[in-house]
Amino acid sequence: MRASGRILLAASLALLIIAFTLYQGVSAPFSSLSAAMPGAVPIYELTVNVQLVGVDGVARPDTGALVTVGLHSTRTDSNGVARLQVAPGKYSAFVKSSDSRLLPLTLELTVEGNISLNAQFRLVRLYPDSVELESRSGTTGIRMHLTAPEGDRLFISYPQITGLTPSGSPIKMARGPDGFSNFFQRISPGPLVLDLNVEREIAAIDVSSTFVPLQIIDWQISA
Numbered sequence: 001m002r003a004s005g006r007i008l009l010a011a012s013l014a015l016l017i018i019a020f021t022l023y024q025g026v027s028a029p030f031s032s033l034s035a036a037m038p039g040a041v042p043i044y045e046l047t048v049n050v051q052l053v054g055v056d057g058v059a060r061p062d063t064g065a066l067v068t069v070g071l072h073s074t075r076t077d078s079n080g081v082a083r084l085q086v087a088p089g090k091y092s093a094f095v096k097s098s099d100s101r102l103l104p105l106t107l108e109l110t111v112e113g114n115i116s117l118n119a120q121f122r123l124v125r126l127y128p129d130s131v132e133l134e135s136r137s138g139t140t141g142i143r144m145h146l147t148a149p150e151g152d153r154l155f156i157s158y159p160q161i162t163g164l165t166p167s168g169s170p171i172k173m174a175r176g177p178d179g180f181s182n183f184f185q186r187i188s189p190g191p192l193v194l195d196l197n198v199e200r201e202i203a204a205i206d207v208s209s210t211f212v213p214l215q216i217i218d219w220q221i222s223a
Contacts (some may be wrong), residue, residue, distance in 0.1 A: 041087050045114045048082045052097060053122040055178075062121065064098040069109060086111050095219075097121045101182050103155050105217050119219045123180060124149070125211040126156070133202060135166070140202040144194040144212070148187055151216035155183040159194070162209040163202045171202060180213045 046069060050062040061080025066073065069084055070091040076082045076098075088111050095117075096104040105119050126146055134141035142161070148154055160179035162172045175181035194212065 043085050043087060044111055046084045046086055046109075046111065047114075047116045048076070048084070048095065049116065049118045050076050050080045050082070050095060050097070051118075051120045052080075052099060053120060055123050055125055059120070062097055062099075066094070066096040068094040088112055093117070095119045101157070101176070101180060102215055103183050103217075105153070105219055107219070109221070113223060116222050117219060118222075119217070122151075122216040122218070124214040124216060125179075126214040127211045128207055131205045131207060131210065133205065135201050135203065138199060138201060140198050140200060142196040142198065142202070142205070144196070144210075146192045146194060146212060148189050148192050148214070149216070150189045151218060153217040154187050154189065155215040155217075156185050156187055156194075157181045157183045157213040157215070159196065159212045160210060161196075161198065161202070161205065163205040166201055166203045168203075171200060173198065173200070179211065183213070183215045 052062040093109040160174035
């Protein structure tokens with residue numbers, strides 16, 4: 001059979017499938033139609049569900065999060081869900097929360113069928129187990145001993161420090177209205193020692209209200 005004949009046959013078959021589907025009143029996914037067409041590349045649906053968990057521990061849909069897979073980009077809807085149509089292959093995936101302070105999730109994604117990616121961005125206050133101070137004229141060296149929780153990826157930001165000056169006056173040092181600022185340093189779960197030098201004399205630290213902002217990114221891929 002000539003090439004023009006094969007093309008005509010494939011086109012006729014595709015039209016018959018579409019007409020039969022419409023006649024039956026059943027909606028068939030585009031991927032199944034593509035797979036039935038000789039020589040066609042199948043198209044699969046990637047569903048991305050993004051959640052943002054605040055320091056109150058409540059999970060909420062991350063509306064407006066940016067999702068990029070290869071050359072395809074979209075944003076999540078009011079339910080925190082984004083959908084992309086992609087051909088099979090390996091892609092660099094990027095999920096950026098609507099909260100601009102948070103670092104994005106980046107990963108390699110292999111598409112071999114319809115899949116779902118669930119990504120969760122969590123904000124946590126990481127309180128120190130203990131604090132050591134070394135005060136000097138006009139400055140203070142602070143060493144914090146902390147224990148980071150389990151998580152797929154952990155990042156810290158600038159600590160919020162609450163304490164007293166040598167004269168007994170209260171002091172609070174923080175970035176951001178809620179003590180959370182841009183995240184910038186990745187850490188591992190388990191024991192952590194954080195050394196700081198601040199240009200203030202601090203006589204005592206209130207451990208109950210001194211914390212390191214922690215961002216936790218967890219994700220799961222399922223068929």
